Amino acid sequence: MSQGALALIFSAPAVLIIAATILVPFGMAVFLSLHNWNLKRPGRERFVGLENYSDWLSDRDFWVPLQTTFTFAILAVAVIIIISLLISLLLNERFPGRGVLRALLLVPWAIPSVVNALLWKWLLNPQYGLVNAIFFEFGIITEYQNMLGSMPSVMIWLVIAYSWIHIPLATLLLLSGLQTIPGDIYESAIVDGAGIWQRFLTITLPLLRPMLSIVIIFEMIFAFKVFDIIFVLTAGGPADATNVLGWQIYTETFRKLDFGAGSSIAMLLGGITLALAILFYVFLDKGVEQ
Amino acid sequence: MKQRARIRLVVIYIAAAIVLAGTVGPFLWLVSSSFQYERQLLNRPPQWLPNPIVLDSYREIFEGAVMGEDSGVPYQSRIFLRSFANSFFVAGSVAVIAVMAGAYAAYPLARLRFRGRQVLLFAILASRLIPALSLAIPIVLVAKRIGMSDKIVSLVFINLSFILPYVIWLLQSYFKTIPMELEDAGRIDGCSRLQVVHKIILPLSLPGLTSAAILAFLLTWGEFLFALLLSESPSSYTSTVVVSLFATDVDVSFVSIITAGVLSVIPPICFALIFQRYIISGLLSGSLKG
The missing domain is CATH 1.20.890 (cAMP-dependent Protein Kinase, Chain A)
Known part of the structure; x- marks a missing residue:
């Protein structure tokens, strides 16, 4: 038997499952996005071409959530990258207990996003939350507040809660990047009299750049698709302050039951995510070559 | 110094x-x-450590599951254990099936030369770029039409497709690390390709298969979007869905909500800490959680 035929047989089960649940639905999603398809008005389904798309592109309900998504994603990626870079630099040092600390990083990582949202809902409770208690004890606030009740604090806390479970993986990946940097480069830099900050800027950062780019791209893609934590923590509120595209798609489709409009805005989100991924890839990769 | x-x-x-x-x-x-x-x-300031240790909320969940409505326990607490079992079933099935189907699909990608190999590898990876939200719309529509909504088998199937690309990627990179000479020796001894996979590749890949299975279990355990959209009753709710039902209900006592959160992260956190080596190596060689 030829190797091609073997490959076909071996990969058939997996490929069939992926095709049935990803490729076919993707095709159907494209189809739906070109139709008027509202479950509340059955029997009125009809082909409308790109009308759904042009409707969205002239609708505030697309542009405002898009802006919110950008704000959220940029803040979240910044927080994740800065903190995980700091933690990975710490874990790159040799000290007793390092392995334990690295293992415990998996605790937040293993927590499902919905449970994470519940955890932060409890921490941020307006009457009894720990965050309120700590801020109050330290005199940062004079009375308990509803942190999720107004902008900008709701966005800040959403970003913190989201980042908390995303930092561990980013840290492990950056750590693996740090560990590929040979130690003797640092030693010769020390001999040359380079300070710690200089060594970070001239050795660590440039050599970490490939891994850093990958982590930034992945985190950006994830942050753009954010949904679970919104569902539990803010439901897009208060007053649409955290209404990201993922939440907009959900309400449009599964609350208003407008599957045509929902599919087309979902396609737009997919397109933007993909475009960003490519853009970042090209941009960051070029930077590496220079 | x-x-x-x-x-x-x-x-x-x-x-x-x-x-x-x-x-x-x-x-x-x-x-x-x-x-x-x-x-x-509800104390201010909060009480850091439980004194005495109260197990009421845990007992509620067990009593509620056994006695049903007679227990006088809130609805979410009564259905929680059932959802916990559902999560185990879904995540366990996905882990087993994904590793089996994934291993056969990964072998040709790692070892055989055939036309379209690069295309297949790329397609498998690219399928993960499509946002789940855009696939969710047609999947829910079809599942309802063909009567597959509200069944945990559907959840197994859907989760498989998101986990499989990841597992295939991880395993093909693991298979590549197995020395080609071992396989050649087997071929000379008259093993067929299938025997080579069964007798040489799979036994030598046990660590890789283990990390893939554990990661598949953990990712599926935390999945929320499809669990939410494809379930309509306690018979198919997973623990993440019940946690979200808890968290978005203002009438349930805080301690019940919190207990459900704790219980639903015990399996993933135990797994993560026990198998931390496998998980870290799997995360570093594969893709990411999201």
Whole structure:
């Protein structure tokens, strides 16, 4: 038997499952996005071409959530990258207990996003939350507040809660990047009299750049698709302050039951995510070559 | 010089303490809260450690599951254990099937030369770029039409497709690390390709298969979007869905909500800590959680 035929047989089960649940639905999603398809008005389904798309592109309900998504994603990626870079630099040092600390990083990582949202809902409770208690004890606030009740604090806390479970993986990946940097480069830099900050800027950062780019791209893609934590923590509120595209798609489709409009805005989100991924890839990769 | 080493260690341990507090602190507070009386939770300032240790909320969940409506326990607490079992079933099935189907699909990608190999590899990876939200719309529509909504088998099937690309990627990179000579020796001894896979590749890949299975289990355990959209009754709710039902209901006592959160992260956290080596190596060679 030829190797091609073997490959076909071996990969058939997996490929069939992926095709049935990803490729076919993707095709159907494209189809739906070109139709008027509202479950509340059955029997009125009809082909409308790109009308759904042009409707969205002239609708505030697309542009405002898009802006919110950008704000959220940029803040979240910044927080994740800065903190995980700091933690990975710490874990790159040799000290007793390092392995334990690295293992415990998996605790937040293993927590499902919905449970994470519940955890932060409890921490941020307006009457009894720990965050309120700590801020109050330290005199940062004079009375308990509803942190999720107004902008900008709701966005800040959403970003913190989201980042908390995303930092561990980013840290492990950056750590693996740090560990590929040979130690003797640092030693010769020390001999040359380079300070710690200089060594970070001239050795660590440039050599970490490939891994850093990958982590930034992945985190950006994830942050753009954010949904679970919104569902539990803010439901897009208060007053649409955290209404990201993922939440907009959900309400449009599964609350208003407008599957045509929902599919087309979902396609737009997919397109933007993909475009960003490519853009970042090209941009960051070029930077590496220079 | 000794002085400097000591200062270095002090700085490291201060940083490590901050990281440790940030990593496990929020989760430990959730655990501590779950062992307190509701009225203690409402104390200002908060009571850090449970005193006495109260197991009422845990007992509620077990009584509710056994006695049903007679127990007088809130609806979410009564259905929680069932959802817990559902999560185990879905995540366990996905882990087993994904590794089996994934291993056969990964072998040709790692070892055979055939036309379209690159295309297949790329397609498998690219399928993960499509946002789940855009696929969810047609999948829910079809599942309802063909009567597959509200069944946990559907959840197994859907989760498989998101996990499989990931597992295939991880396994094909693992298979590549197995020396080609071993396989050639088997071929000379008259093994067929299938026998080579069964007798040489799979037994030697046990660590890789283990990490793939554990990661598949953990990712599926935390999945929320499809679990939410494809379930309509306790018979198919997974624990993440019930946690979201808890978290978005204002009438349930805090301690019940918190307890459900703690219970639903016990399996993933135990898994993560017990198998941390496998998980870290799997995460570094594969893709990411999201």
